[in-house]
Amino acid sequence: MQFLNPAVLLGLVAAALPLAIHLLHRGRAQPHPFSDFAFLRQLQQNRMRRLQLRQWLVLLLRTLIIVLIICAFARPTYQAGGGWGGGDRPVAVHALLDLSYSTRYQQPSGSLFDQLQRQLGDLLAVLPPRDQVAVQPFAQRPHAPFAGDRDYLAERIAELAPTQEATDLRSALHAAAQRFDQESALAAHELFLFTDLAQYNWDQLDDSGPSFADARVYVASPRTQTRPNAYVERLAAPSWMLAADAKVTLQTAIAHSGAGTALDLFADGQRVRRHSVDPGAPGTTQVALSFSPRRPGRLSGHVALADDALALDNRRYFTLDLPTAITVLLVGEQPEDAYYARRALGAAALSDPVVKIRTDLSANLDANTIVGVDVLVLCNLARLNA
Incomplete structure (x- = not known):
């Protein structure tokens, strides 16, 4: 068990206030002589015991309420595999950091990627040193993961920058699943996804993807509402x-x-x-x-x-x-063979001065004929001579 705001725990001193108020207002009973009725005295003692028990229970509840409120403000976190009942076995932590172009989105406090970097840094600060942490950037493809001590990870994270690629979350999840398979001997697995929640290609995720049934999965996103x-x-x-x-x-x-x-x-x-x-x-x-x-x-x-x-x-x-001009040469065995092609292209040439139309017979076709021709159209030729 750890606390993200441990300084707030100093407020636990306030848990002693109900007890102090109870002791300060506790009056001392003054005896008053009365007729000797033994059964009335016994009845009074029984009622006082029940009343005192009720008072102590109320005092305990008031103290617990104050303690729980202070602990809530201290933001307790539970690290799987360690602390209460978890032993001291390390946890395999895999952090996926989105480098897609949409994380460049600028806000008054900086880009969305800057927020993701800070959130990842805050996570590294609270993870126990025994945990095996790996950070893997990804965009259109997963990059090579890097691991090491916390200072090394912080330096590498600070060097990262968004790319101009889109997001392929499926390939990144497959890469994380492969690392968890390699670290199967550890007590627990935890996957952290740091993304801007643009959800590009998320609709392509299906049940055939990797399963993280044995891992805790957390999704962290920038603190923003609308992104026009x-x-x-x-x-x-x-x-x-x-x-x-x-x-x-x-x-x-x-x-x-x-x-x-x-x-x-x-x-x-x-x-x-x-x-x-x-x-x-x-x-x-x-x-x-x-x-x-x-x-x-x-x-x-x-x-x-x-x-x-x-x-x-x-x-x-x-x-x-x-182009300055497009020359079209219509070639047929007889002059009438190019009639329909000449009429169709001629209509287009009326509105497009770039098109220039020429006609010739196949008997005259040679290397000099096609010099300067951009398009050659063969009209109704029976065969081509070698």
Whole structure:
């Protein structure tokens, strides 16, 4: 048995107050001569014994109430395998520390990961030295666990930082179960999970995962209530061929909860569009951002949300190839073989000046014919000559 706030135990001195009050107010009976009735005297003695017993029981209850209240404020903890009735056998303690990107969420008191680090440090401070403690960071995969004395563990924990990966809790639990199998000779096993409770991929946990029936499992999370956040869930460019000076529309999906935000579109390092995302019920908002590229060639850009408490998921990048011209060569054995293909592509070329259409006969097809051709369409050919 240990106490997280042992200084509060000094308040046990107050447990003596009921006894002191009882003794101070205890009056001394004054004898008064009366007629000699022996049976009345015997009856008085019997009643006084019962009354005194009742008074002592009430005094004991009052003292116990004060003691229990003080012990509750001292925050008692029980360490399996040690203390009362547990012997002195060590306990295998495995602490999983979440390093996923969502632990970067910033609050006035610091990031969620800072809180998890402090909570893990508080745990190490109260664990008995005999316990075998291992700390294993995890994100998309479990990292190598490390063990040692408390000072070494504290140094290693202070060096950790959140990654840019998502969380895979299943693989981390499998790693913890493997260590418990290796430490099966110990008296007890305890698993501590330090996570921000984002619960990413938690729905994929099922009964086929590792069982911790013989272990105590504790989940520690940051002290926070609401976490408003918005992030770019998806960014898609049009599938049709793009051209400079023609309008390009990017389709974006913004997932948000609790707060509105602004979405900016950057192309070639310059902001070309801004759109406001109104706050409302948590969900996903579809936003179409249109702009006209100023030059042909390869164009890079990104969409970005306004800075919030979790900046890592606020951007999505894209790259567009804007050709100056796309030459399409239609080849057939007879001029009429390319008729339908020429009509279909010609309709598209009316709205897309990038597309250039040429036609020729298969008898004229050679290496010089296809120079500068981007797309070659063979129309109704009976066979290809070697």
